[in-house]
Amino acid sequence: MSEVLLEIRDLHIGIARRHGADEIVRGVNISVAPGEKLGIVGESGSGKTLTMLAVLRLLASPPLSVLKGEILLDGEDLAHVDERRLRQVRGGEIAFVYQDPMSSLNPLLLVGRQIEETLKAHGVTGAAAAQRTGEVLTQVGLADPDRVRRSYPHQLSGGMIQRVMIAMALATSPRLLIADEPTTALDVTIQRQILELVTSLQEETGMAVLWVTHDLGVVASLVDRVAVMYAGRIVESATTEQLFARPTHPYTSALLQSLPGTGSSHRSPLHQIGGTPPDPTRLGAGCPFRVRCPFAEERCAQAEPDLIDRGQGSLAACWKDPSQW
Ligand SMILES: Nc1ncnc2c1ncn2[C@@H]1O[C@H](COP(=O)(O)OP(=O)(O)OP(=O)(O)O)[C@@H](O)[C@H]1O
Ligand code: SF4
Numbered sequence: 524m525s526e527v528l529l530e531i532r533d534l535h536i537g538i539a540r541r542h543g544a545d546e547i548v549r550g551v552n553i554s555v556a557p558g559e560k561l562g563i564v565g566e567s568g569s570g571k572t573l574t575m576l577a578v579l580r581l582l583a584s585p586p587l588s589v590l591k592g593e594i595l596l597d598g599e600d601l602a603h604v605d606e607r608r609l610r611q612v613r614g615g616e617i618a619f620v621y622q623d624p625m626s627s628l629n630p631l632l633l634v635g636r637q638i639e640e641t642l643k644a645h646g647v648t649g650a651a652a653a654q655r656t657g658e659v660l661t662q663v664g665l666a667d668p669d670r671v672r673r674s675y676p677h678q679l680s681g682g683m684i685q686r687v688m689i690a691m692a693l694a695t696s697p698r699l700l701i702a703d704e705p706t707t708a709l710d711v712t713i714q715r716q717i718l719e720l721v722t723s724l725q726e727e728t729g730m731a732v733l734w735v736t737h738d739l740g741v742v743a744s745l746v747d748r749v750a751v752m753y754a755g756r757i758v759e760s761a762t763t764e765q766l767f768a769r770p771t772h773p774y775t776s777a778l779l780q781s782l783p784g785t786g787s788s789h790r791s792p793l794h795q796i797g798g799t800p801p802d803p804t805r806l807g808a809g810c811p812f813r814v815r816c817p818f819a820e821e822r823c824a825q826a827e828p829d830l831i832d833r834g835q836g837s838l839a840a841c842w843k844d845p846s847q848w
């Protein structure tokens with residue numbers, strides 16, 4: 524097995540307009556090793572969901588499309604596999620949990636049946652599917668798995684539904700679980716509980732996890748590495764420990780400042796992130812964070828920085844070394 528399970532290479536996603544395509548995701552690189560837990564963090568509209576959808580070729584096309592880049596699963600380019608292989612990958616090798624369960628579960632089907640249907644799509648049928656369904660419902664910590672499998676989604680609480688979603692994702696023993704958290708859907712406490720659950724299951728199964736969230740606090744102690752997205756690009760990538768101890772991009776520093784209880788350890792003028800995220804299709808020249816950045820200077824308006832190695836595994840797309848802030 525190679526050291527990299529999933530590699531997203533220089534991904535560009537565009538939206539079709541009358542005059543051509545506007546870029547929304549602008550050159551994203553992400554790699555996930557087998558068994559690794561990676562957090563993708565960024566404000567609403569930064570391109571997190573589109574990046575994940577592109578991995579499984581689920582972009583709404585048109586108007587969205589991949590303009591450039593590669594998505595490699597164990598070296599296999601998913602852009603060029605046939606539909607049959609793609610169905611094996613989706614929900615088989617890579618499970619995708621949309622954390623808006625009501626839009627992912629069928630309200631008219633018993634929960635157990637829905638998990639069995641997923642298994643059937645991946646070649647597990649009959650008694651084996653029934654047994655596996657019971658197993659995963661137990662594994663996700665549901666107190667009465669038999670009752671849950673005989674329930675319709677509306678008969679379960681929000682927290683139970685979340686666990687059912689994770690059970691469904693785990694049923695096929697995926698090598699990678701992608702969990703995408705829309706900004707509004709979930710209470711942060713439930714989100715944290717579910718991530719804790721996924722982390723403990725991850726330790727048992729050895730799958731890799733990509734956890735997408737707008738809340739840096741949620742992933743704080745539960746992922747190995749964090750990639751911070753801003754305006755369609757990754758602006759900082761670091762181990763979780765480094766990111767919290769020594770952020771190397773002003774935006775990350777601002778996100779840390781805005782977390783309750785952590786502000787005092789970072790003395791930067793950014794106590795709250797003022798302003799709003801820019802529209803990635805109307806950026807102009809320069810660093811996209813410059814209008815909100817207290818450290819912006821002339822060169823920041825002239826050219827957009829690429830990721831620069833800041834040592835100890837940290838990369839940041841910022842012209843200034845943190846010692847100059
Ligand atoms: N189908 C679509 N048509 C047009 N624009 C879209 C479409 N889907 C997303 N966008 C735009 O692309 C940008 C990135 O969207 P994306 O959903 O990836 O953001 P996100 O980082 O997941 O945000 P959130 O935290 O709100 O989920 C946004 O500006 C959004 O408005
Ligand atoms: S490049 Fe300039 S504007 Fe952008 S984050 Fe760094 S200091 Fe701020």
Ligand SMILES: [Mg+2]
Pocket residue numbers: 571572573703704705706
């Ligand atoms: Mg999203």
